[in-house]
Amino acid sequence: MRPGRLALEGSGNGDSNMSRTIKILLQTTIPATADDWSIARFGLLAKLLREERGVDGQPLFEVATRDREMLGSPDPVLSRLDSSDFDEMWLFAVDVGDGLTAEDCTAISNFRRSGRGLMVTRDHMDLGSSICSLAGVGAAHHFHTLNVDPNGRLERDDPYSTNISWPNFHSGANGDYQNIELRGPIHPVLSNPSSPTGAIRFLPSHPHEGAVSAPPDQDARVIATGRSKATGRPFNIAVAFERHGAGGRAIAESTFHHFADYNWDTRLGAPSFVDEPPGDAISREPAAMADTRRYARNIALWLGGRDP
Helix, strand or coil, X not given: CCCXXXXXXXXXXXXXXXXXXXXXXXXXXXXXXXXXXXXXHHHHHHHHHHHCECCCCCECEEEEEECCCCCCCCCCCHHHHHHCCCCEXXXXXXXXXXXXXXXXXXXXXXXXXXXXXXXXXXCCCCCCHHHHHCCCHHHHEECCCCCCCCCCCCCCCCCCCCCCCCCCECCCCCCCEEECEECCCCCHHHECCCCCXXXXXXXXXXXXXXXXXXXXXXXXXXEEEEECCCCCCEEXXXXXXXXXXXXXXXXXXXXXXXXXXXXXCHHHCCCCCCCCCCCCHHHHCHHHHHHHHHHHHHHHHHHCCCCC
């Protein structure tokens, strides 16, 4: 056990069985708020990972879930993440730019430098832009006013939600799914032996996904792209960072809606400010939902140091 283990609701009891699991923290960058994208709105993801079993019948993952504490001061967990015993963190950057302090970013960066895994996702425009200061993976995320993509089209892609500016790639309605395109050799997080192609083909769609790219000075590459259903423009969905030196594996994802309850099952509802008409195609297409679950499982295994 690493020193300074943080006791969180949902964490294990430290027995020998738990030592064989991958310890995951699912974390948002906002305080718990009922009418927002708090961690409670990622409950299906947490349930899926908690129920996964290895060939020996034992749990693959031990999952803790939390929102951050009060804004404006270092979070008691995030600012000491590097001294925790988590193997990986999934960071859902759902803030408006104030979700992480300098102390939080330093500890998260050191967490990955220690060899552990990190998945960082955000959404359109400047949503989640507090992640820009994260070492390595922060540079993969482009926003409207911070770390603007020098090679991007700086114009609105989603023509329907006119109050949301670029980047906002329209991959479809919440509750529907999109066809994804693989880039380069099939990455382990996109493998699916049950698929006709041997790879994941579908992910949940969202009316306005954000922008990610592979930083040229790092061991990272774009592994999957989507295509706007409004303009036909291609956009990056996921960037994978390989383990390099002491740095752990990481994923930069274009939108947290690939993992949100509402995008897996719209009957579970969304915050009141979500006003786009939802779809229901993903609930009617078993292959799309199976790919989505497989993608989450693959990411969790890969970030934990195991190839799916």
